[in-house]
Amino acid sequence: MQLQINEQTIEVSADQDLSLLWVLRDLLGMTGTKFGCGMALCGACTVLIDGKAIRSCVLPASQAVGKKITTIEGVGSTPVGAALQDAWQQINVPQCGYCQAGQIMSAAALLKDTPHPSDADIDAAMSGNICRCGTYVRIRAAIKRAAGHSEQLK
Amino acid sequence: MNAVVKQSVRPESIDPEEGRSLSRREFLLRLQAVGGLLLIADGSSIINAADAPKFGADGMPHGTIDNPLVFVNIAEDGLVTVVVHRSEMGQGVRTGMPLIVADELEADWAKVRVQQAPADEEKFGNQDTDGSRSTRHFIDPMRRCGAAARMMLEQAAALSWHVPVTEVRALNHEVVHEKSGRKLGFGALARAAAKLAVPARDTVRLKSAAEFRYMGKGGMPLLDGHDIVTGKAQYGIDPWFKDMLFAVIERSPVLGGKIRHFEADAAAKSPGIVKVWQLPAATATATFHPLAGVAVIANSTGAAITARKLLKIQWDDGEHGDYDSDNYRAGLEAAARNPGQVVREAGDVDKAFQSAARVVEAEYYIPHIAHATMEPPCAVARIVDGRCEVWAPTQAPQVTREDVAKHLGIPFESVTVHVTLLGGGFGRKSKPDFATEAALLSQLMEGRPVKVTWTREDDLHHDFLHTVSVEHLKAGVDAGGKVISWLHRSVAPSLATLFGPDPKHEIPPELGMGFINLPYDIPNMRLENPEAVAHCRIGWFRSVSNIPHAFGIQSFVSELAAAAGKDHRDFLLDLIGKPRLIDPQTLHDVWNHGESPQRYPVDTGRLRGVIERVTQEAGWGRKFERGHGLGLAAHYSFLSYAAAVVEVEVDSKGSVTVPRVDIAFDCGPQVNPERIRAQLEGAAVMGISLAMFGEITFKRGRSQQDNFHQYRVTRMNEAPREIHLHLIPPKNWDMPLGGVGEPGVPPIAPALCNAIFAATGKRIRRLPIRGQAGRG
Ligand code: FES
Numbered sequence: 001m002q003l004q005i006n007e008q009t010i011e012v013s014a015d016q017d018l019s020l021l022w023v024l025r026d027l028l029g030m031t032g033t034k035f036g037c038g039m040a041l042c043g044a045c046t047v048l049i050d051g052k053a054i055r056s057c058v059l060p061a062s063q064a065v066g067k068k069i070t071t072i073e074g075v076g077s078t079p080v081g082a083a084l085q086d087a088w089q090q091i092n093v094p095q096c097g098y099c100q101a102g103q104i105m106s107a108a109a110l111l112k113d114t115p116h117p118s119d120a121d122i123d124a125a126m127s128g129n130i131c132r133c134g135t136y137v138r139i140r141a142a143i144k145r146a147a148g149h150s151e152q153l154k
Numbered sequence: 155m156n157a158v159v160k161q162s163v164r165p166e167s168i169d170p171e172e173g174r175s176l177s178r179r180e181f182l183l184r185l186q187a188v189g190g191l192l193l194i195a196d197g198s199s200i201i202n203a204a205d206a207p208k209f210g211a212d213g214m215p216h217g218t219i220d221n222p223l224v225f226v227n228i229a230e231d232g233l234v235t236v237v238v239h240r241s242e243m244g245q246g247v248r249t250g251m252p253l254i255v256a257d258e259l260e261a262d263w264a265k266v267r268v269q270q271a272p273a274d275e276e277k278f279g280n281q282d283t284d285g286s287r288s289t290r291h292f293i294d295p296m297r298r299c300g301a302a303a304r305m306m307l308e309q310a311a312a313l314s315w316h317v318p319v320t321e322v323r324a325l326n327h328e329v330v331h332e333k334s335g336r337k338l339g340f341g342a343l344a345r346a347a348a349k350l351a352v353p354a355r356d357t358v359r360l361k362s363a364a365e366f367r368y369m370g371k372g373g374m375p376l377l378d379g380h381d382i383v384t385g386k387a388q389y390g391i392d393p394w395f396k397d398m399l400f401a402v403i404e405r406s407p408v409l410g411g412k413i414r415h416f417e418a419d420a421a422a423k424s425p426g427i428v429k430v431w432q433l434p435a436a437t438a439t440a441t442f443h444p445l446a447g448v449a450v451i452a453n454s455t456g457a458a459i460t461a462r463k464l465l466k467i468q469w470d471d472g473e474h475g476d477y478d479s480d481n482y483r484a485g486l487e488a489a490a491r492n493p494g495q496v497v498r499e500a501g502d503v504d505k506a507f508q509s510a511a512r513v514v515e516a517e518y519y520i521p522h523i524a525h526a527t528m529e530p531p532c533a534v535a536r537i538v539d540g541r542c543e544v545w546a547p548t549q550a551p552q553v554t555r556e557d558v559a560k561h562l563g564i565p566f567e568s569v570t571v572h573v574t575l576l577g578g579g580f581g582r583k584s585k586p587d588f589a590t591e592a593a594l595l596s597q598l599m600e601g602r603p604v605k606v607t608w609t610r611e612d613d614l615h616h617d618f619l620h621t622v623s624v625e626h627l628k629a630g631v632d633a634g635g636k637v638i639s640w641l642h643r644s645v646a647p648s649l650a651t652l653f654g655p656d657p658k659h660e661i662p663p664e665l666g667m668g669f670i671n672l673p674y675d676i677p678n679m680r681l682e683n684p685e686a687v688a689h690c691r692i693g694w695f696r697s698v699s700n701i702p703h704a705f706g707i708q709s710f711v712s713e714l715a716a717a718a719g720k721d722h723r724d725f726l727l728d729l730i731g732k733p734r735l736i737d738p739q740t741l742h743d744v745w746n747h748g749e750s751p752q753r754y755p756v757d758t759g760r761l762r763g764v765i766e767r768v769t770q771e772a773g774w775g776r777k778f779e780r781g782h783g784l785g786l787a788a789h790y791s792f793l794s795y796a797a798a799v800v801e802v803e804v805d806s807k808g809s810v811t812v813p814r815v816d817i818a819f820d821c822g823p824q825v826n827p828e829r830i831r832a833q834l835e836g837a838a839v840m841g842i843s844l845a846m847f848g849e850i851t852f853k854r855g856r857s858q859q860d861n862f863h864q865y866r867v868t869r870m871n872e873a874p875r876e877i878h879l880h881l882i883p884p885k886n887w888d889m890p891l892g893g894v895g896e897p898g899v900p901p902i903a904p905a906l907c908n909a910i911f912a913a914t915g916k917r918i919r920r921l922p923i924r925g926q927a928g929r930g
Pocket residue numbers: 034035036037038039040041042043044045046055056057058
């Protein structure tokens with residue numbers, strides 16, 4: 001099958017049912033997208049499909065054919081993604097960092113649709129992403145900082 | 155038959171009956187990971203006089219190394235690379251250690267890089283990253299490394315200018331000779347400096363605190379920050395080779411279970427499957443051995459997970475097949491209601507109860523808790539020409555290397571363990587069964603690289619769980635509201651059950667976690683530890699036995715204050731009594747976190763200090779509507795003092811939100827205050843998580859929680875909206891350091907439950923809280 005990943009067309013042969021997560025990680029070696037639960041419960045595997053935050057662990061890769069897939073490796077080339085990555089570093093959000101790729105992808109989808117999210121918007125968009133290290137206060141702050149910043153980028 | 159020959163040819167491989175073949179003594183020393191385990195099992199002393207206890211890092215296997223040639227490399231372009239030999243799991247050690255070195259070195263932080271050390275304690279010193287010890291144990295060696303390297307650079311500059319070394323000094327990545335205005339960059343001096351002798355330890359001049367450039371200052375960016383946010387950071391789950399195979403393992407659902415029979419035909423025919431193997435049987439003593447199981451090896455992890463569902467395995471559950479956590483709790487409660495081994499006694503408790511105006515009694519329960527690191531256990535191994543390379547997110551690099559060597563039956567020297575970033579550790583990744591699994595599977599696959607990934611189900615079914623405990627407390631209060639007698643029974647299966655004949659009692663490090671070393675000013679006191687046996691793998695979980703001890707004691711103090719009609723804070727300060735230094739030995743604490751009792755007495759003044767500070771900052775005494783309240787708790791652990799005030803709102807349905815948490819924290823000198831704050835923020839969330847939701851239950855020997863829908867952890871919408879941290883500045887930098895990673899956790903659960911009491915009048919004595927806060 002052919003996948004459009006981070007503005008590149010990639011040919012990969014995979015079983016129809018294999019989820020996009022394992023196609024990315026195991027077949028293509030794109031390991032920025034993480035595994036955490038395999039049941040759409042933790043958000044570690046979040047990617048953007050046509051701009052929407054999707055849990056790649058439960059999406060068969062075959063269903064992503066013909067759509068635009070963005071991963072943590074590519075999100076920095078969008079203004080929102082770059083603003084988020086910048087804010088994340090300014091605020092030193094990560095502890096272990098393992099969940100943060102998924103957090104940033106969820107936040108990117110949020111800011112794309114809602115450039116100035118309220119706390120309730122942030123709760124709604126981000127509560128599918130678990131951070132076991134407990135960086136939530138900083139994630140919230142970083143989203144707000146990036147939101148201010150992405151305004152200027154427009 | 156010749157017995158001598160027989161003995162000498164016995165291979166240095168795993169003896170299934172004896173467990174890992176590290177010597178028993180080394181085991182015990184390793185256990186200083188959770189403390190200087192001097193007594194075990196039958197209570198006999200295993201360490202003889204020649205091995206008299208050493209304190210701090212000296213008491214750890216392989217101690218410390220302070221050779222700058224091992225830890226510091228300066229390239230000709232001036233780039234400074236600092237080797238970090240402790241594992242990074244989010245606590246910030248890969249920023250903190252280089253920061254210490256760079257400060258003494260007078261290096262420019264922008265020109266500092268970090269390199270992760272492989273497992274090699276002979277070379278680097280102890281690498282067991284747990285017990286909130288990395289900075290505490292390695293600040294001095296790392297300072298000496300940086301300072302010695304600085305002196306070598308200064309010496310090299312002085313030699314090249316033919317001036318006395320006393321006339322030159324290093325300043326921000328250069329050595330300057332002020333008299334002549336000459337300067338040379340570190341890069342230009344590096345080659346000559348490296349040829350000089352390393353100055354003797356007692357000649358190394360360390361900076362005074364006033365000269366610090368980085369230590370104790372804020373605002374240091376994380377060295378791995380950019381890699382993490384761009385997806386480049388390498389965790390244990392990330393190594394990738396073209397010919398790599400991917401494995402998942404179906405493990406015995408019951409501790410000590412064995413495979414009776416299995417059918418793998420359907421699994422083997424599933425798409426992408428390369429091989430199905432049975433792993434070697436488990437051993438009687440759990441230690442860190444892989445569990446018995448069947449491995450499914452495929453061309454992707456997803457294919458392996460799918461095929462694994464098709465395995466048909468008949469298990470022989472063995473002796474733990476009827477473990478039922480409800481029944482077990484009833485057993486613990488029964489034990490806690492009867493006298494147990496007395497571990498500390500003062501005065502006459504029973505007599506004092508008789509003279510008390512009022513006696514209060516309560517019992518607290520905390521179930522098993524799973525670590526649930528976001529990166530589940532995982533590792534990669536390959537074997538080339540008899541040499542095994544492992545990539546593992548391990549908190550215990552050396553133990554990982556030893557275990558892999560023993561299980562493969564190859565020399566220790568033939569194993570390399572690359573320590574990746576850890577996607578969370580919390581103690582789980584001190585037990586490297588996952589790395590051994592990867593190595594065994596690579597060996598079975600003729601050395602091909604194999605990645606083993608634990609699914610979340612595997613993680614929650616086979617964790618080395620936090621213990622389960624009942625804390626039974628009884629106190630007598632006199633007519634003036636003063637506590638005159640105190641009885642506390644703590645009963646919990648010990649983590650020492652991993653290593654040997656079931657000790658049935660908490661070992662000194664467990665007792666020493668806020669139970670036996672309670673520094674309260676109470677004239678009559680008896681502490682008891684009844685027996686408990688283990689039916690699953692018990693391990694250390696961030697802050698370990700402090701969690702139940704603090705929950706029991708800090709909840710009970712709140713109950714006593716309420717019963718006496720006193721303000722909780724005033725009552726607690728009264729119980730602690732006057733500021734004083736207490737020798738932990740007088741509290742029968744023989745452990746003291748492995749530290750010298752002289753250097754680290756219990757300082758009730760500092761404990762009072764965090765309580766006073768946190769209550770002041772949080773606006774203690776504010777009046778709220780019903781359903782809204784503040785709760786307080788304080789706890790001394792890992793040689794640091796922590797107090798928390800949690801604010802809660804409880805709605806009419808009993809759902810709890812936490813608008814704000816305040817923590818005051820005194821750990822002595824603060825190397826990187828920014829990461830200390832991060833650790834405390836994380837501790838607040840983890841504490842709330844375990845209080846609200848944390849529970850693994852067992853039926854028929856099997857963990858009943860499969861994934862995050864059943865083992866819930868705190869999410870964004872449930873996390874405290876605000877966390878306010880109040881770090882107590884050190885009196886001076888001669889004070890010894892306390893730990894940081896763990897001591898923030900213990901006060902959170904009791905402070906939260908005390909707040910629920912303040913808000914609703916409901917007293918929660920059994921965690922997790924779940925729906926218990928309902929007013930109905
Ligand atoms: S791994 Fe996909 S949501 Fe957890």
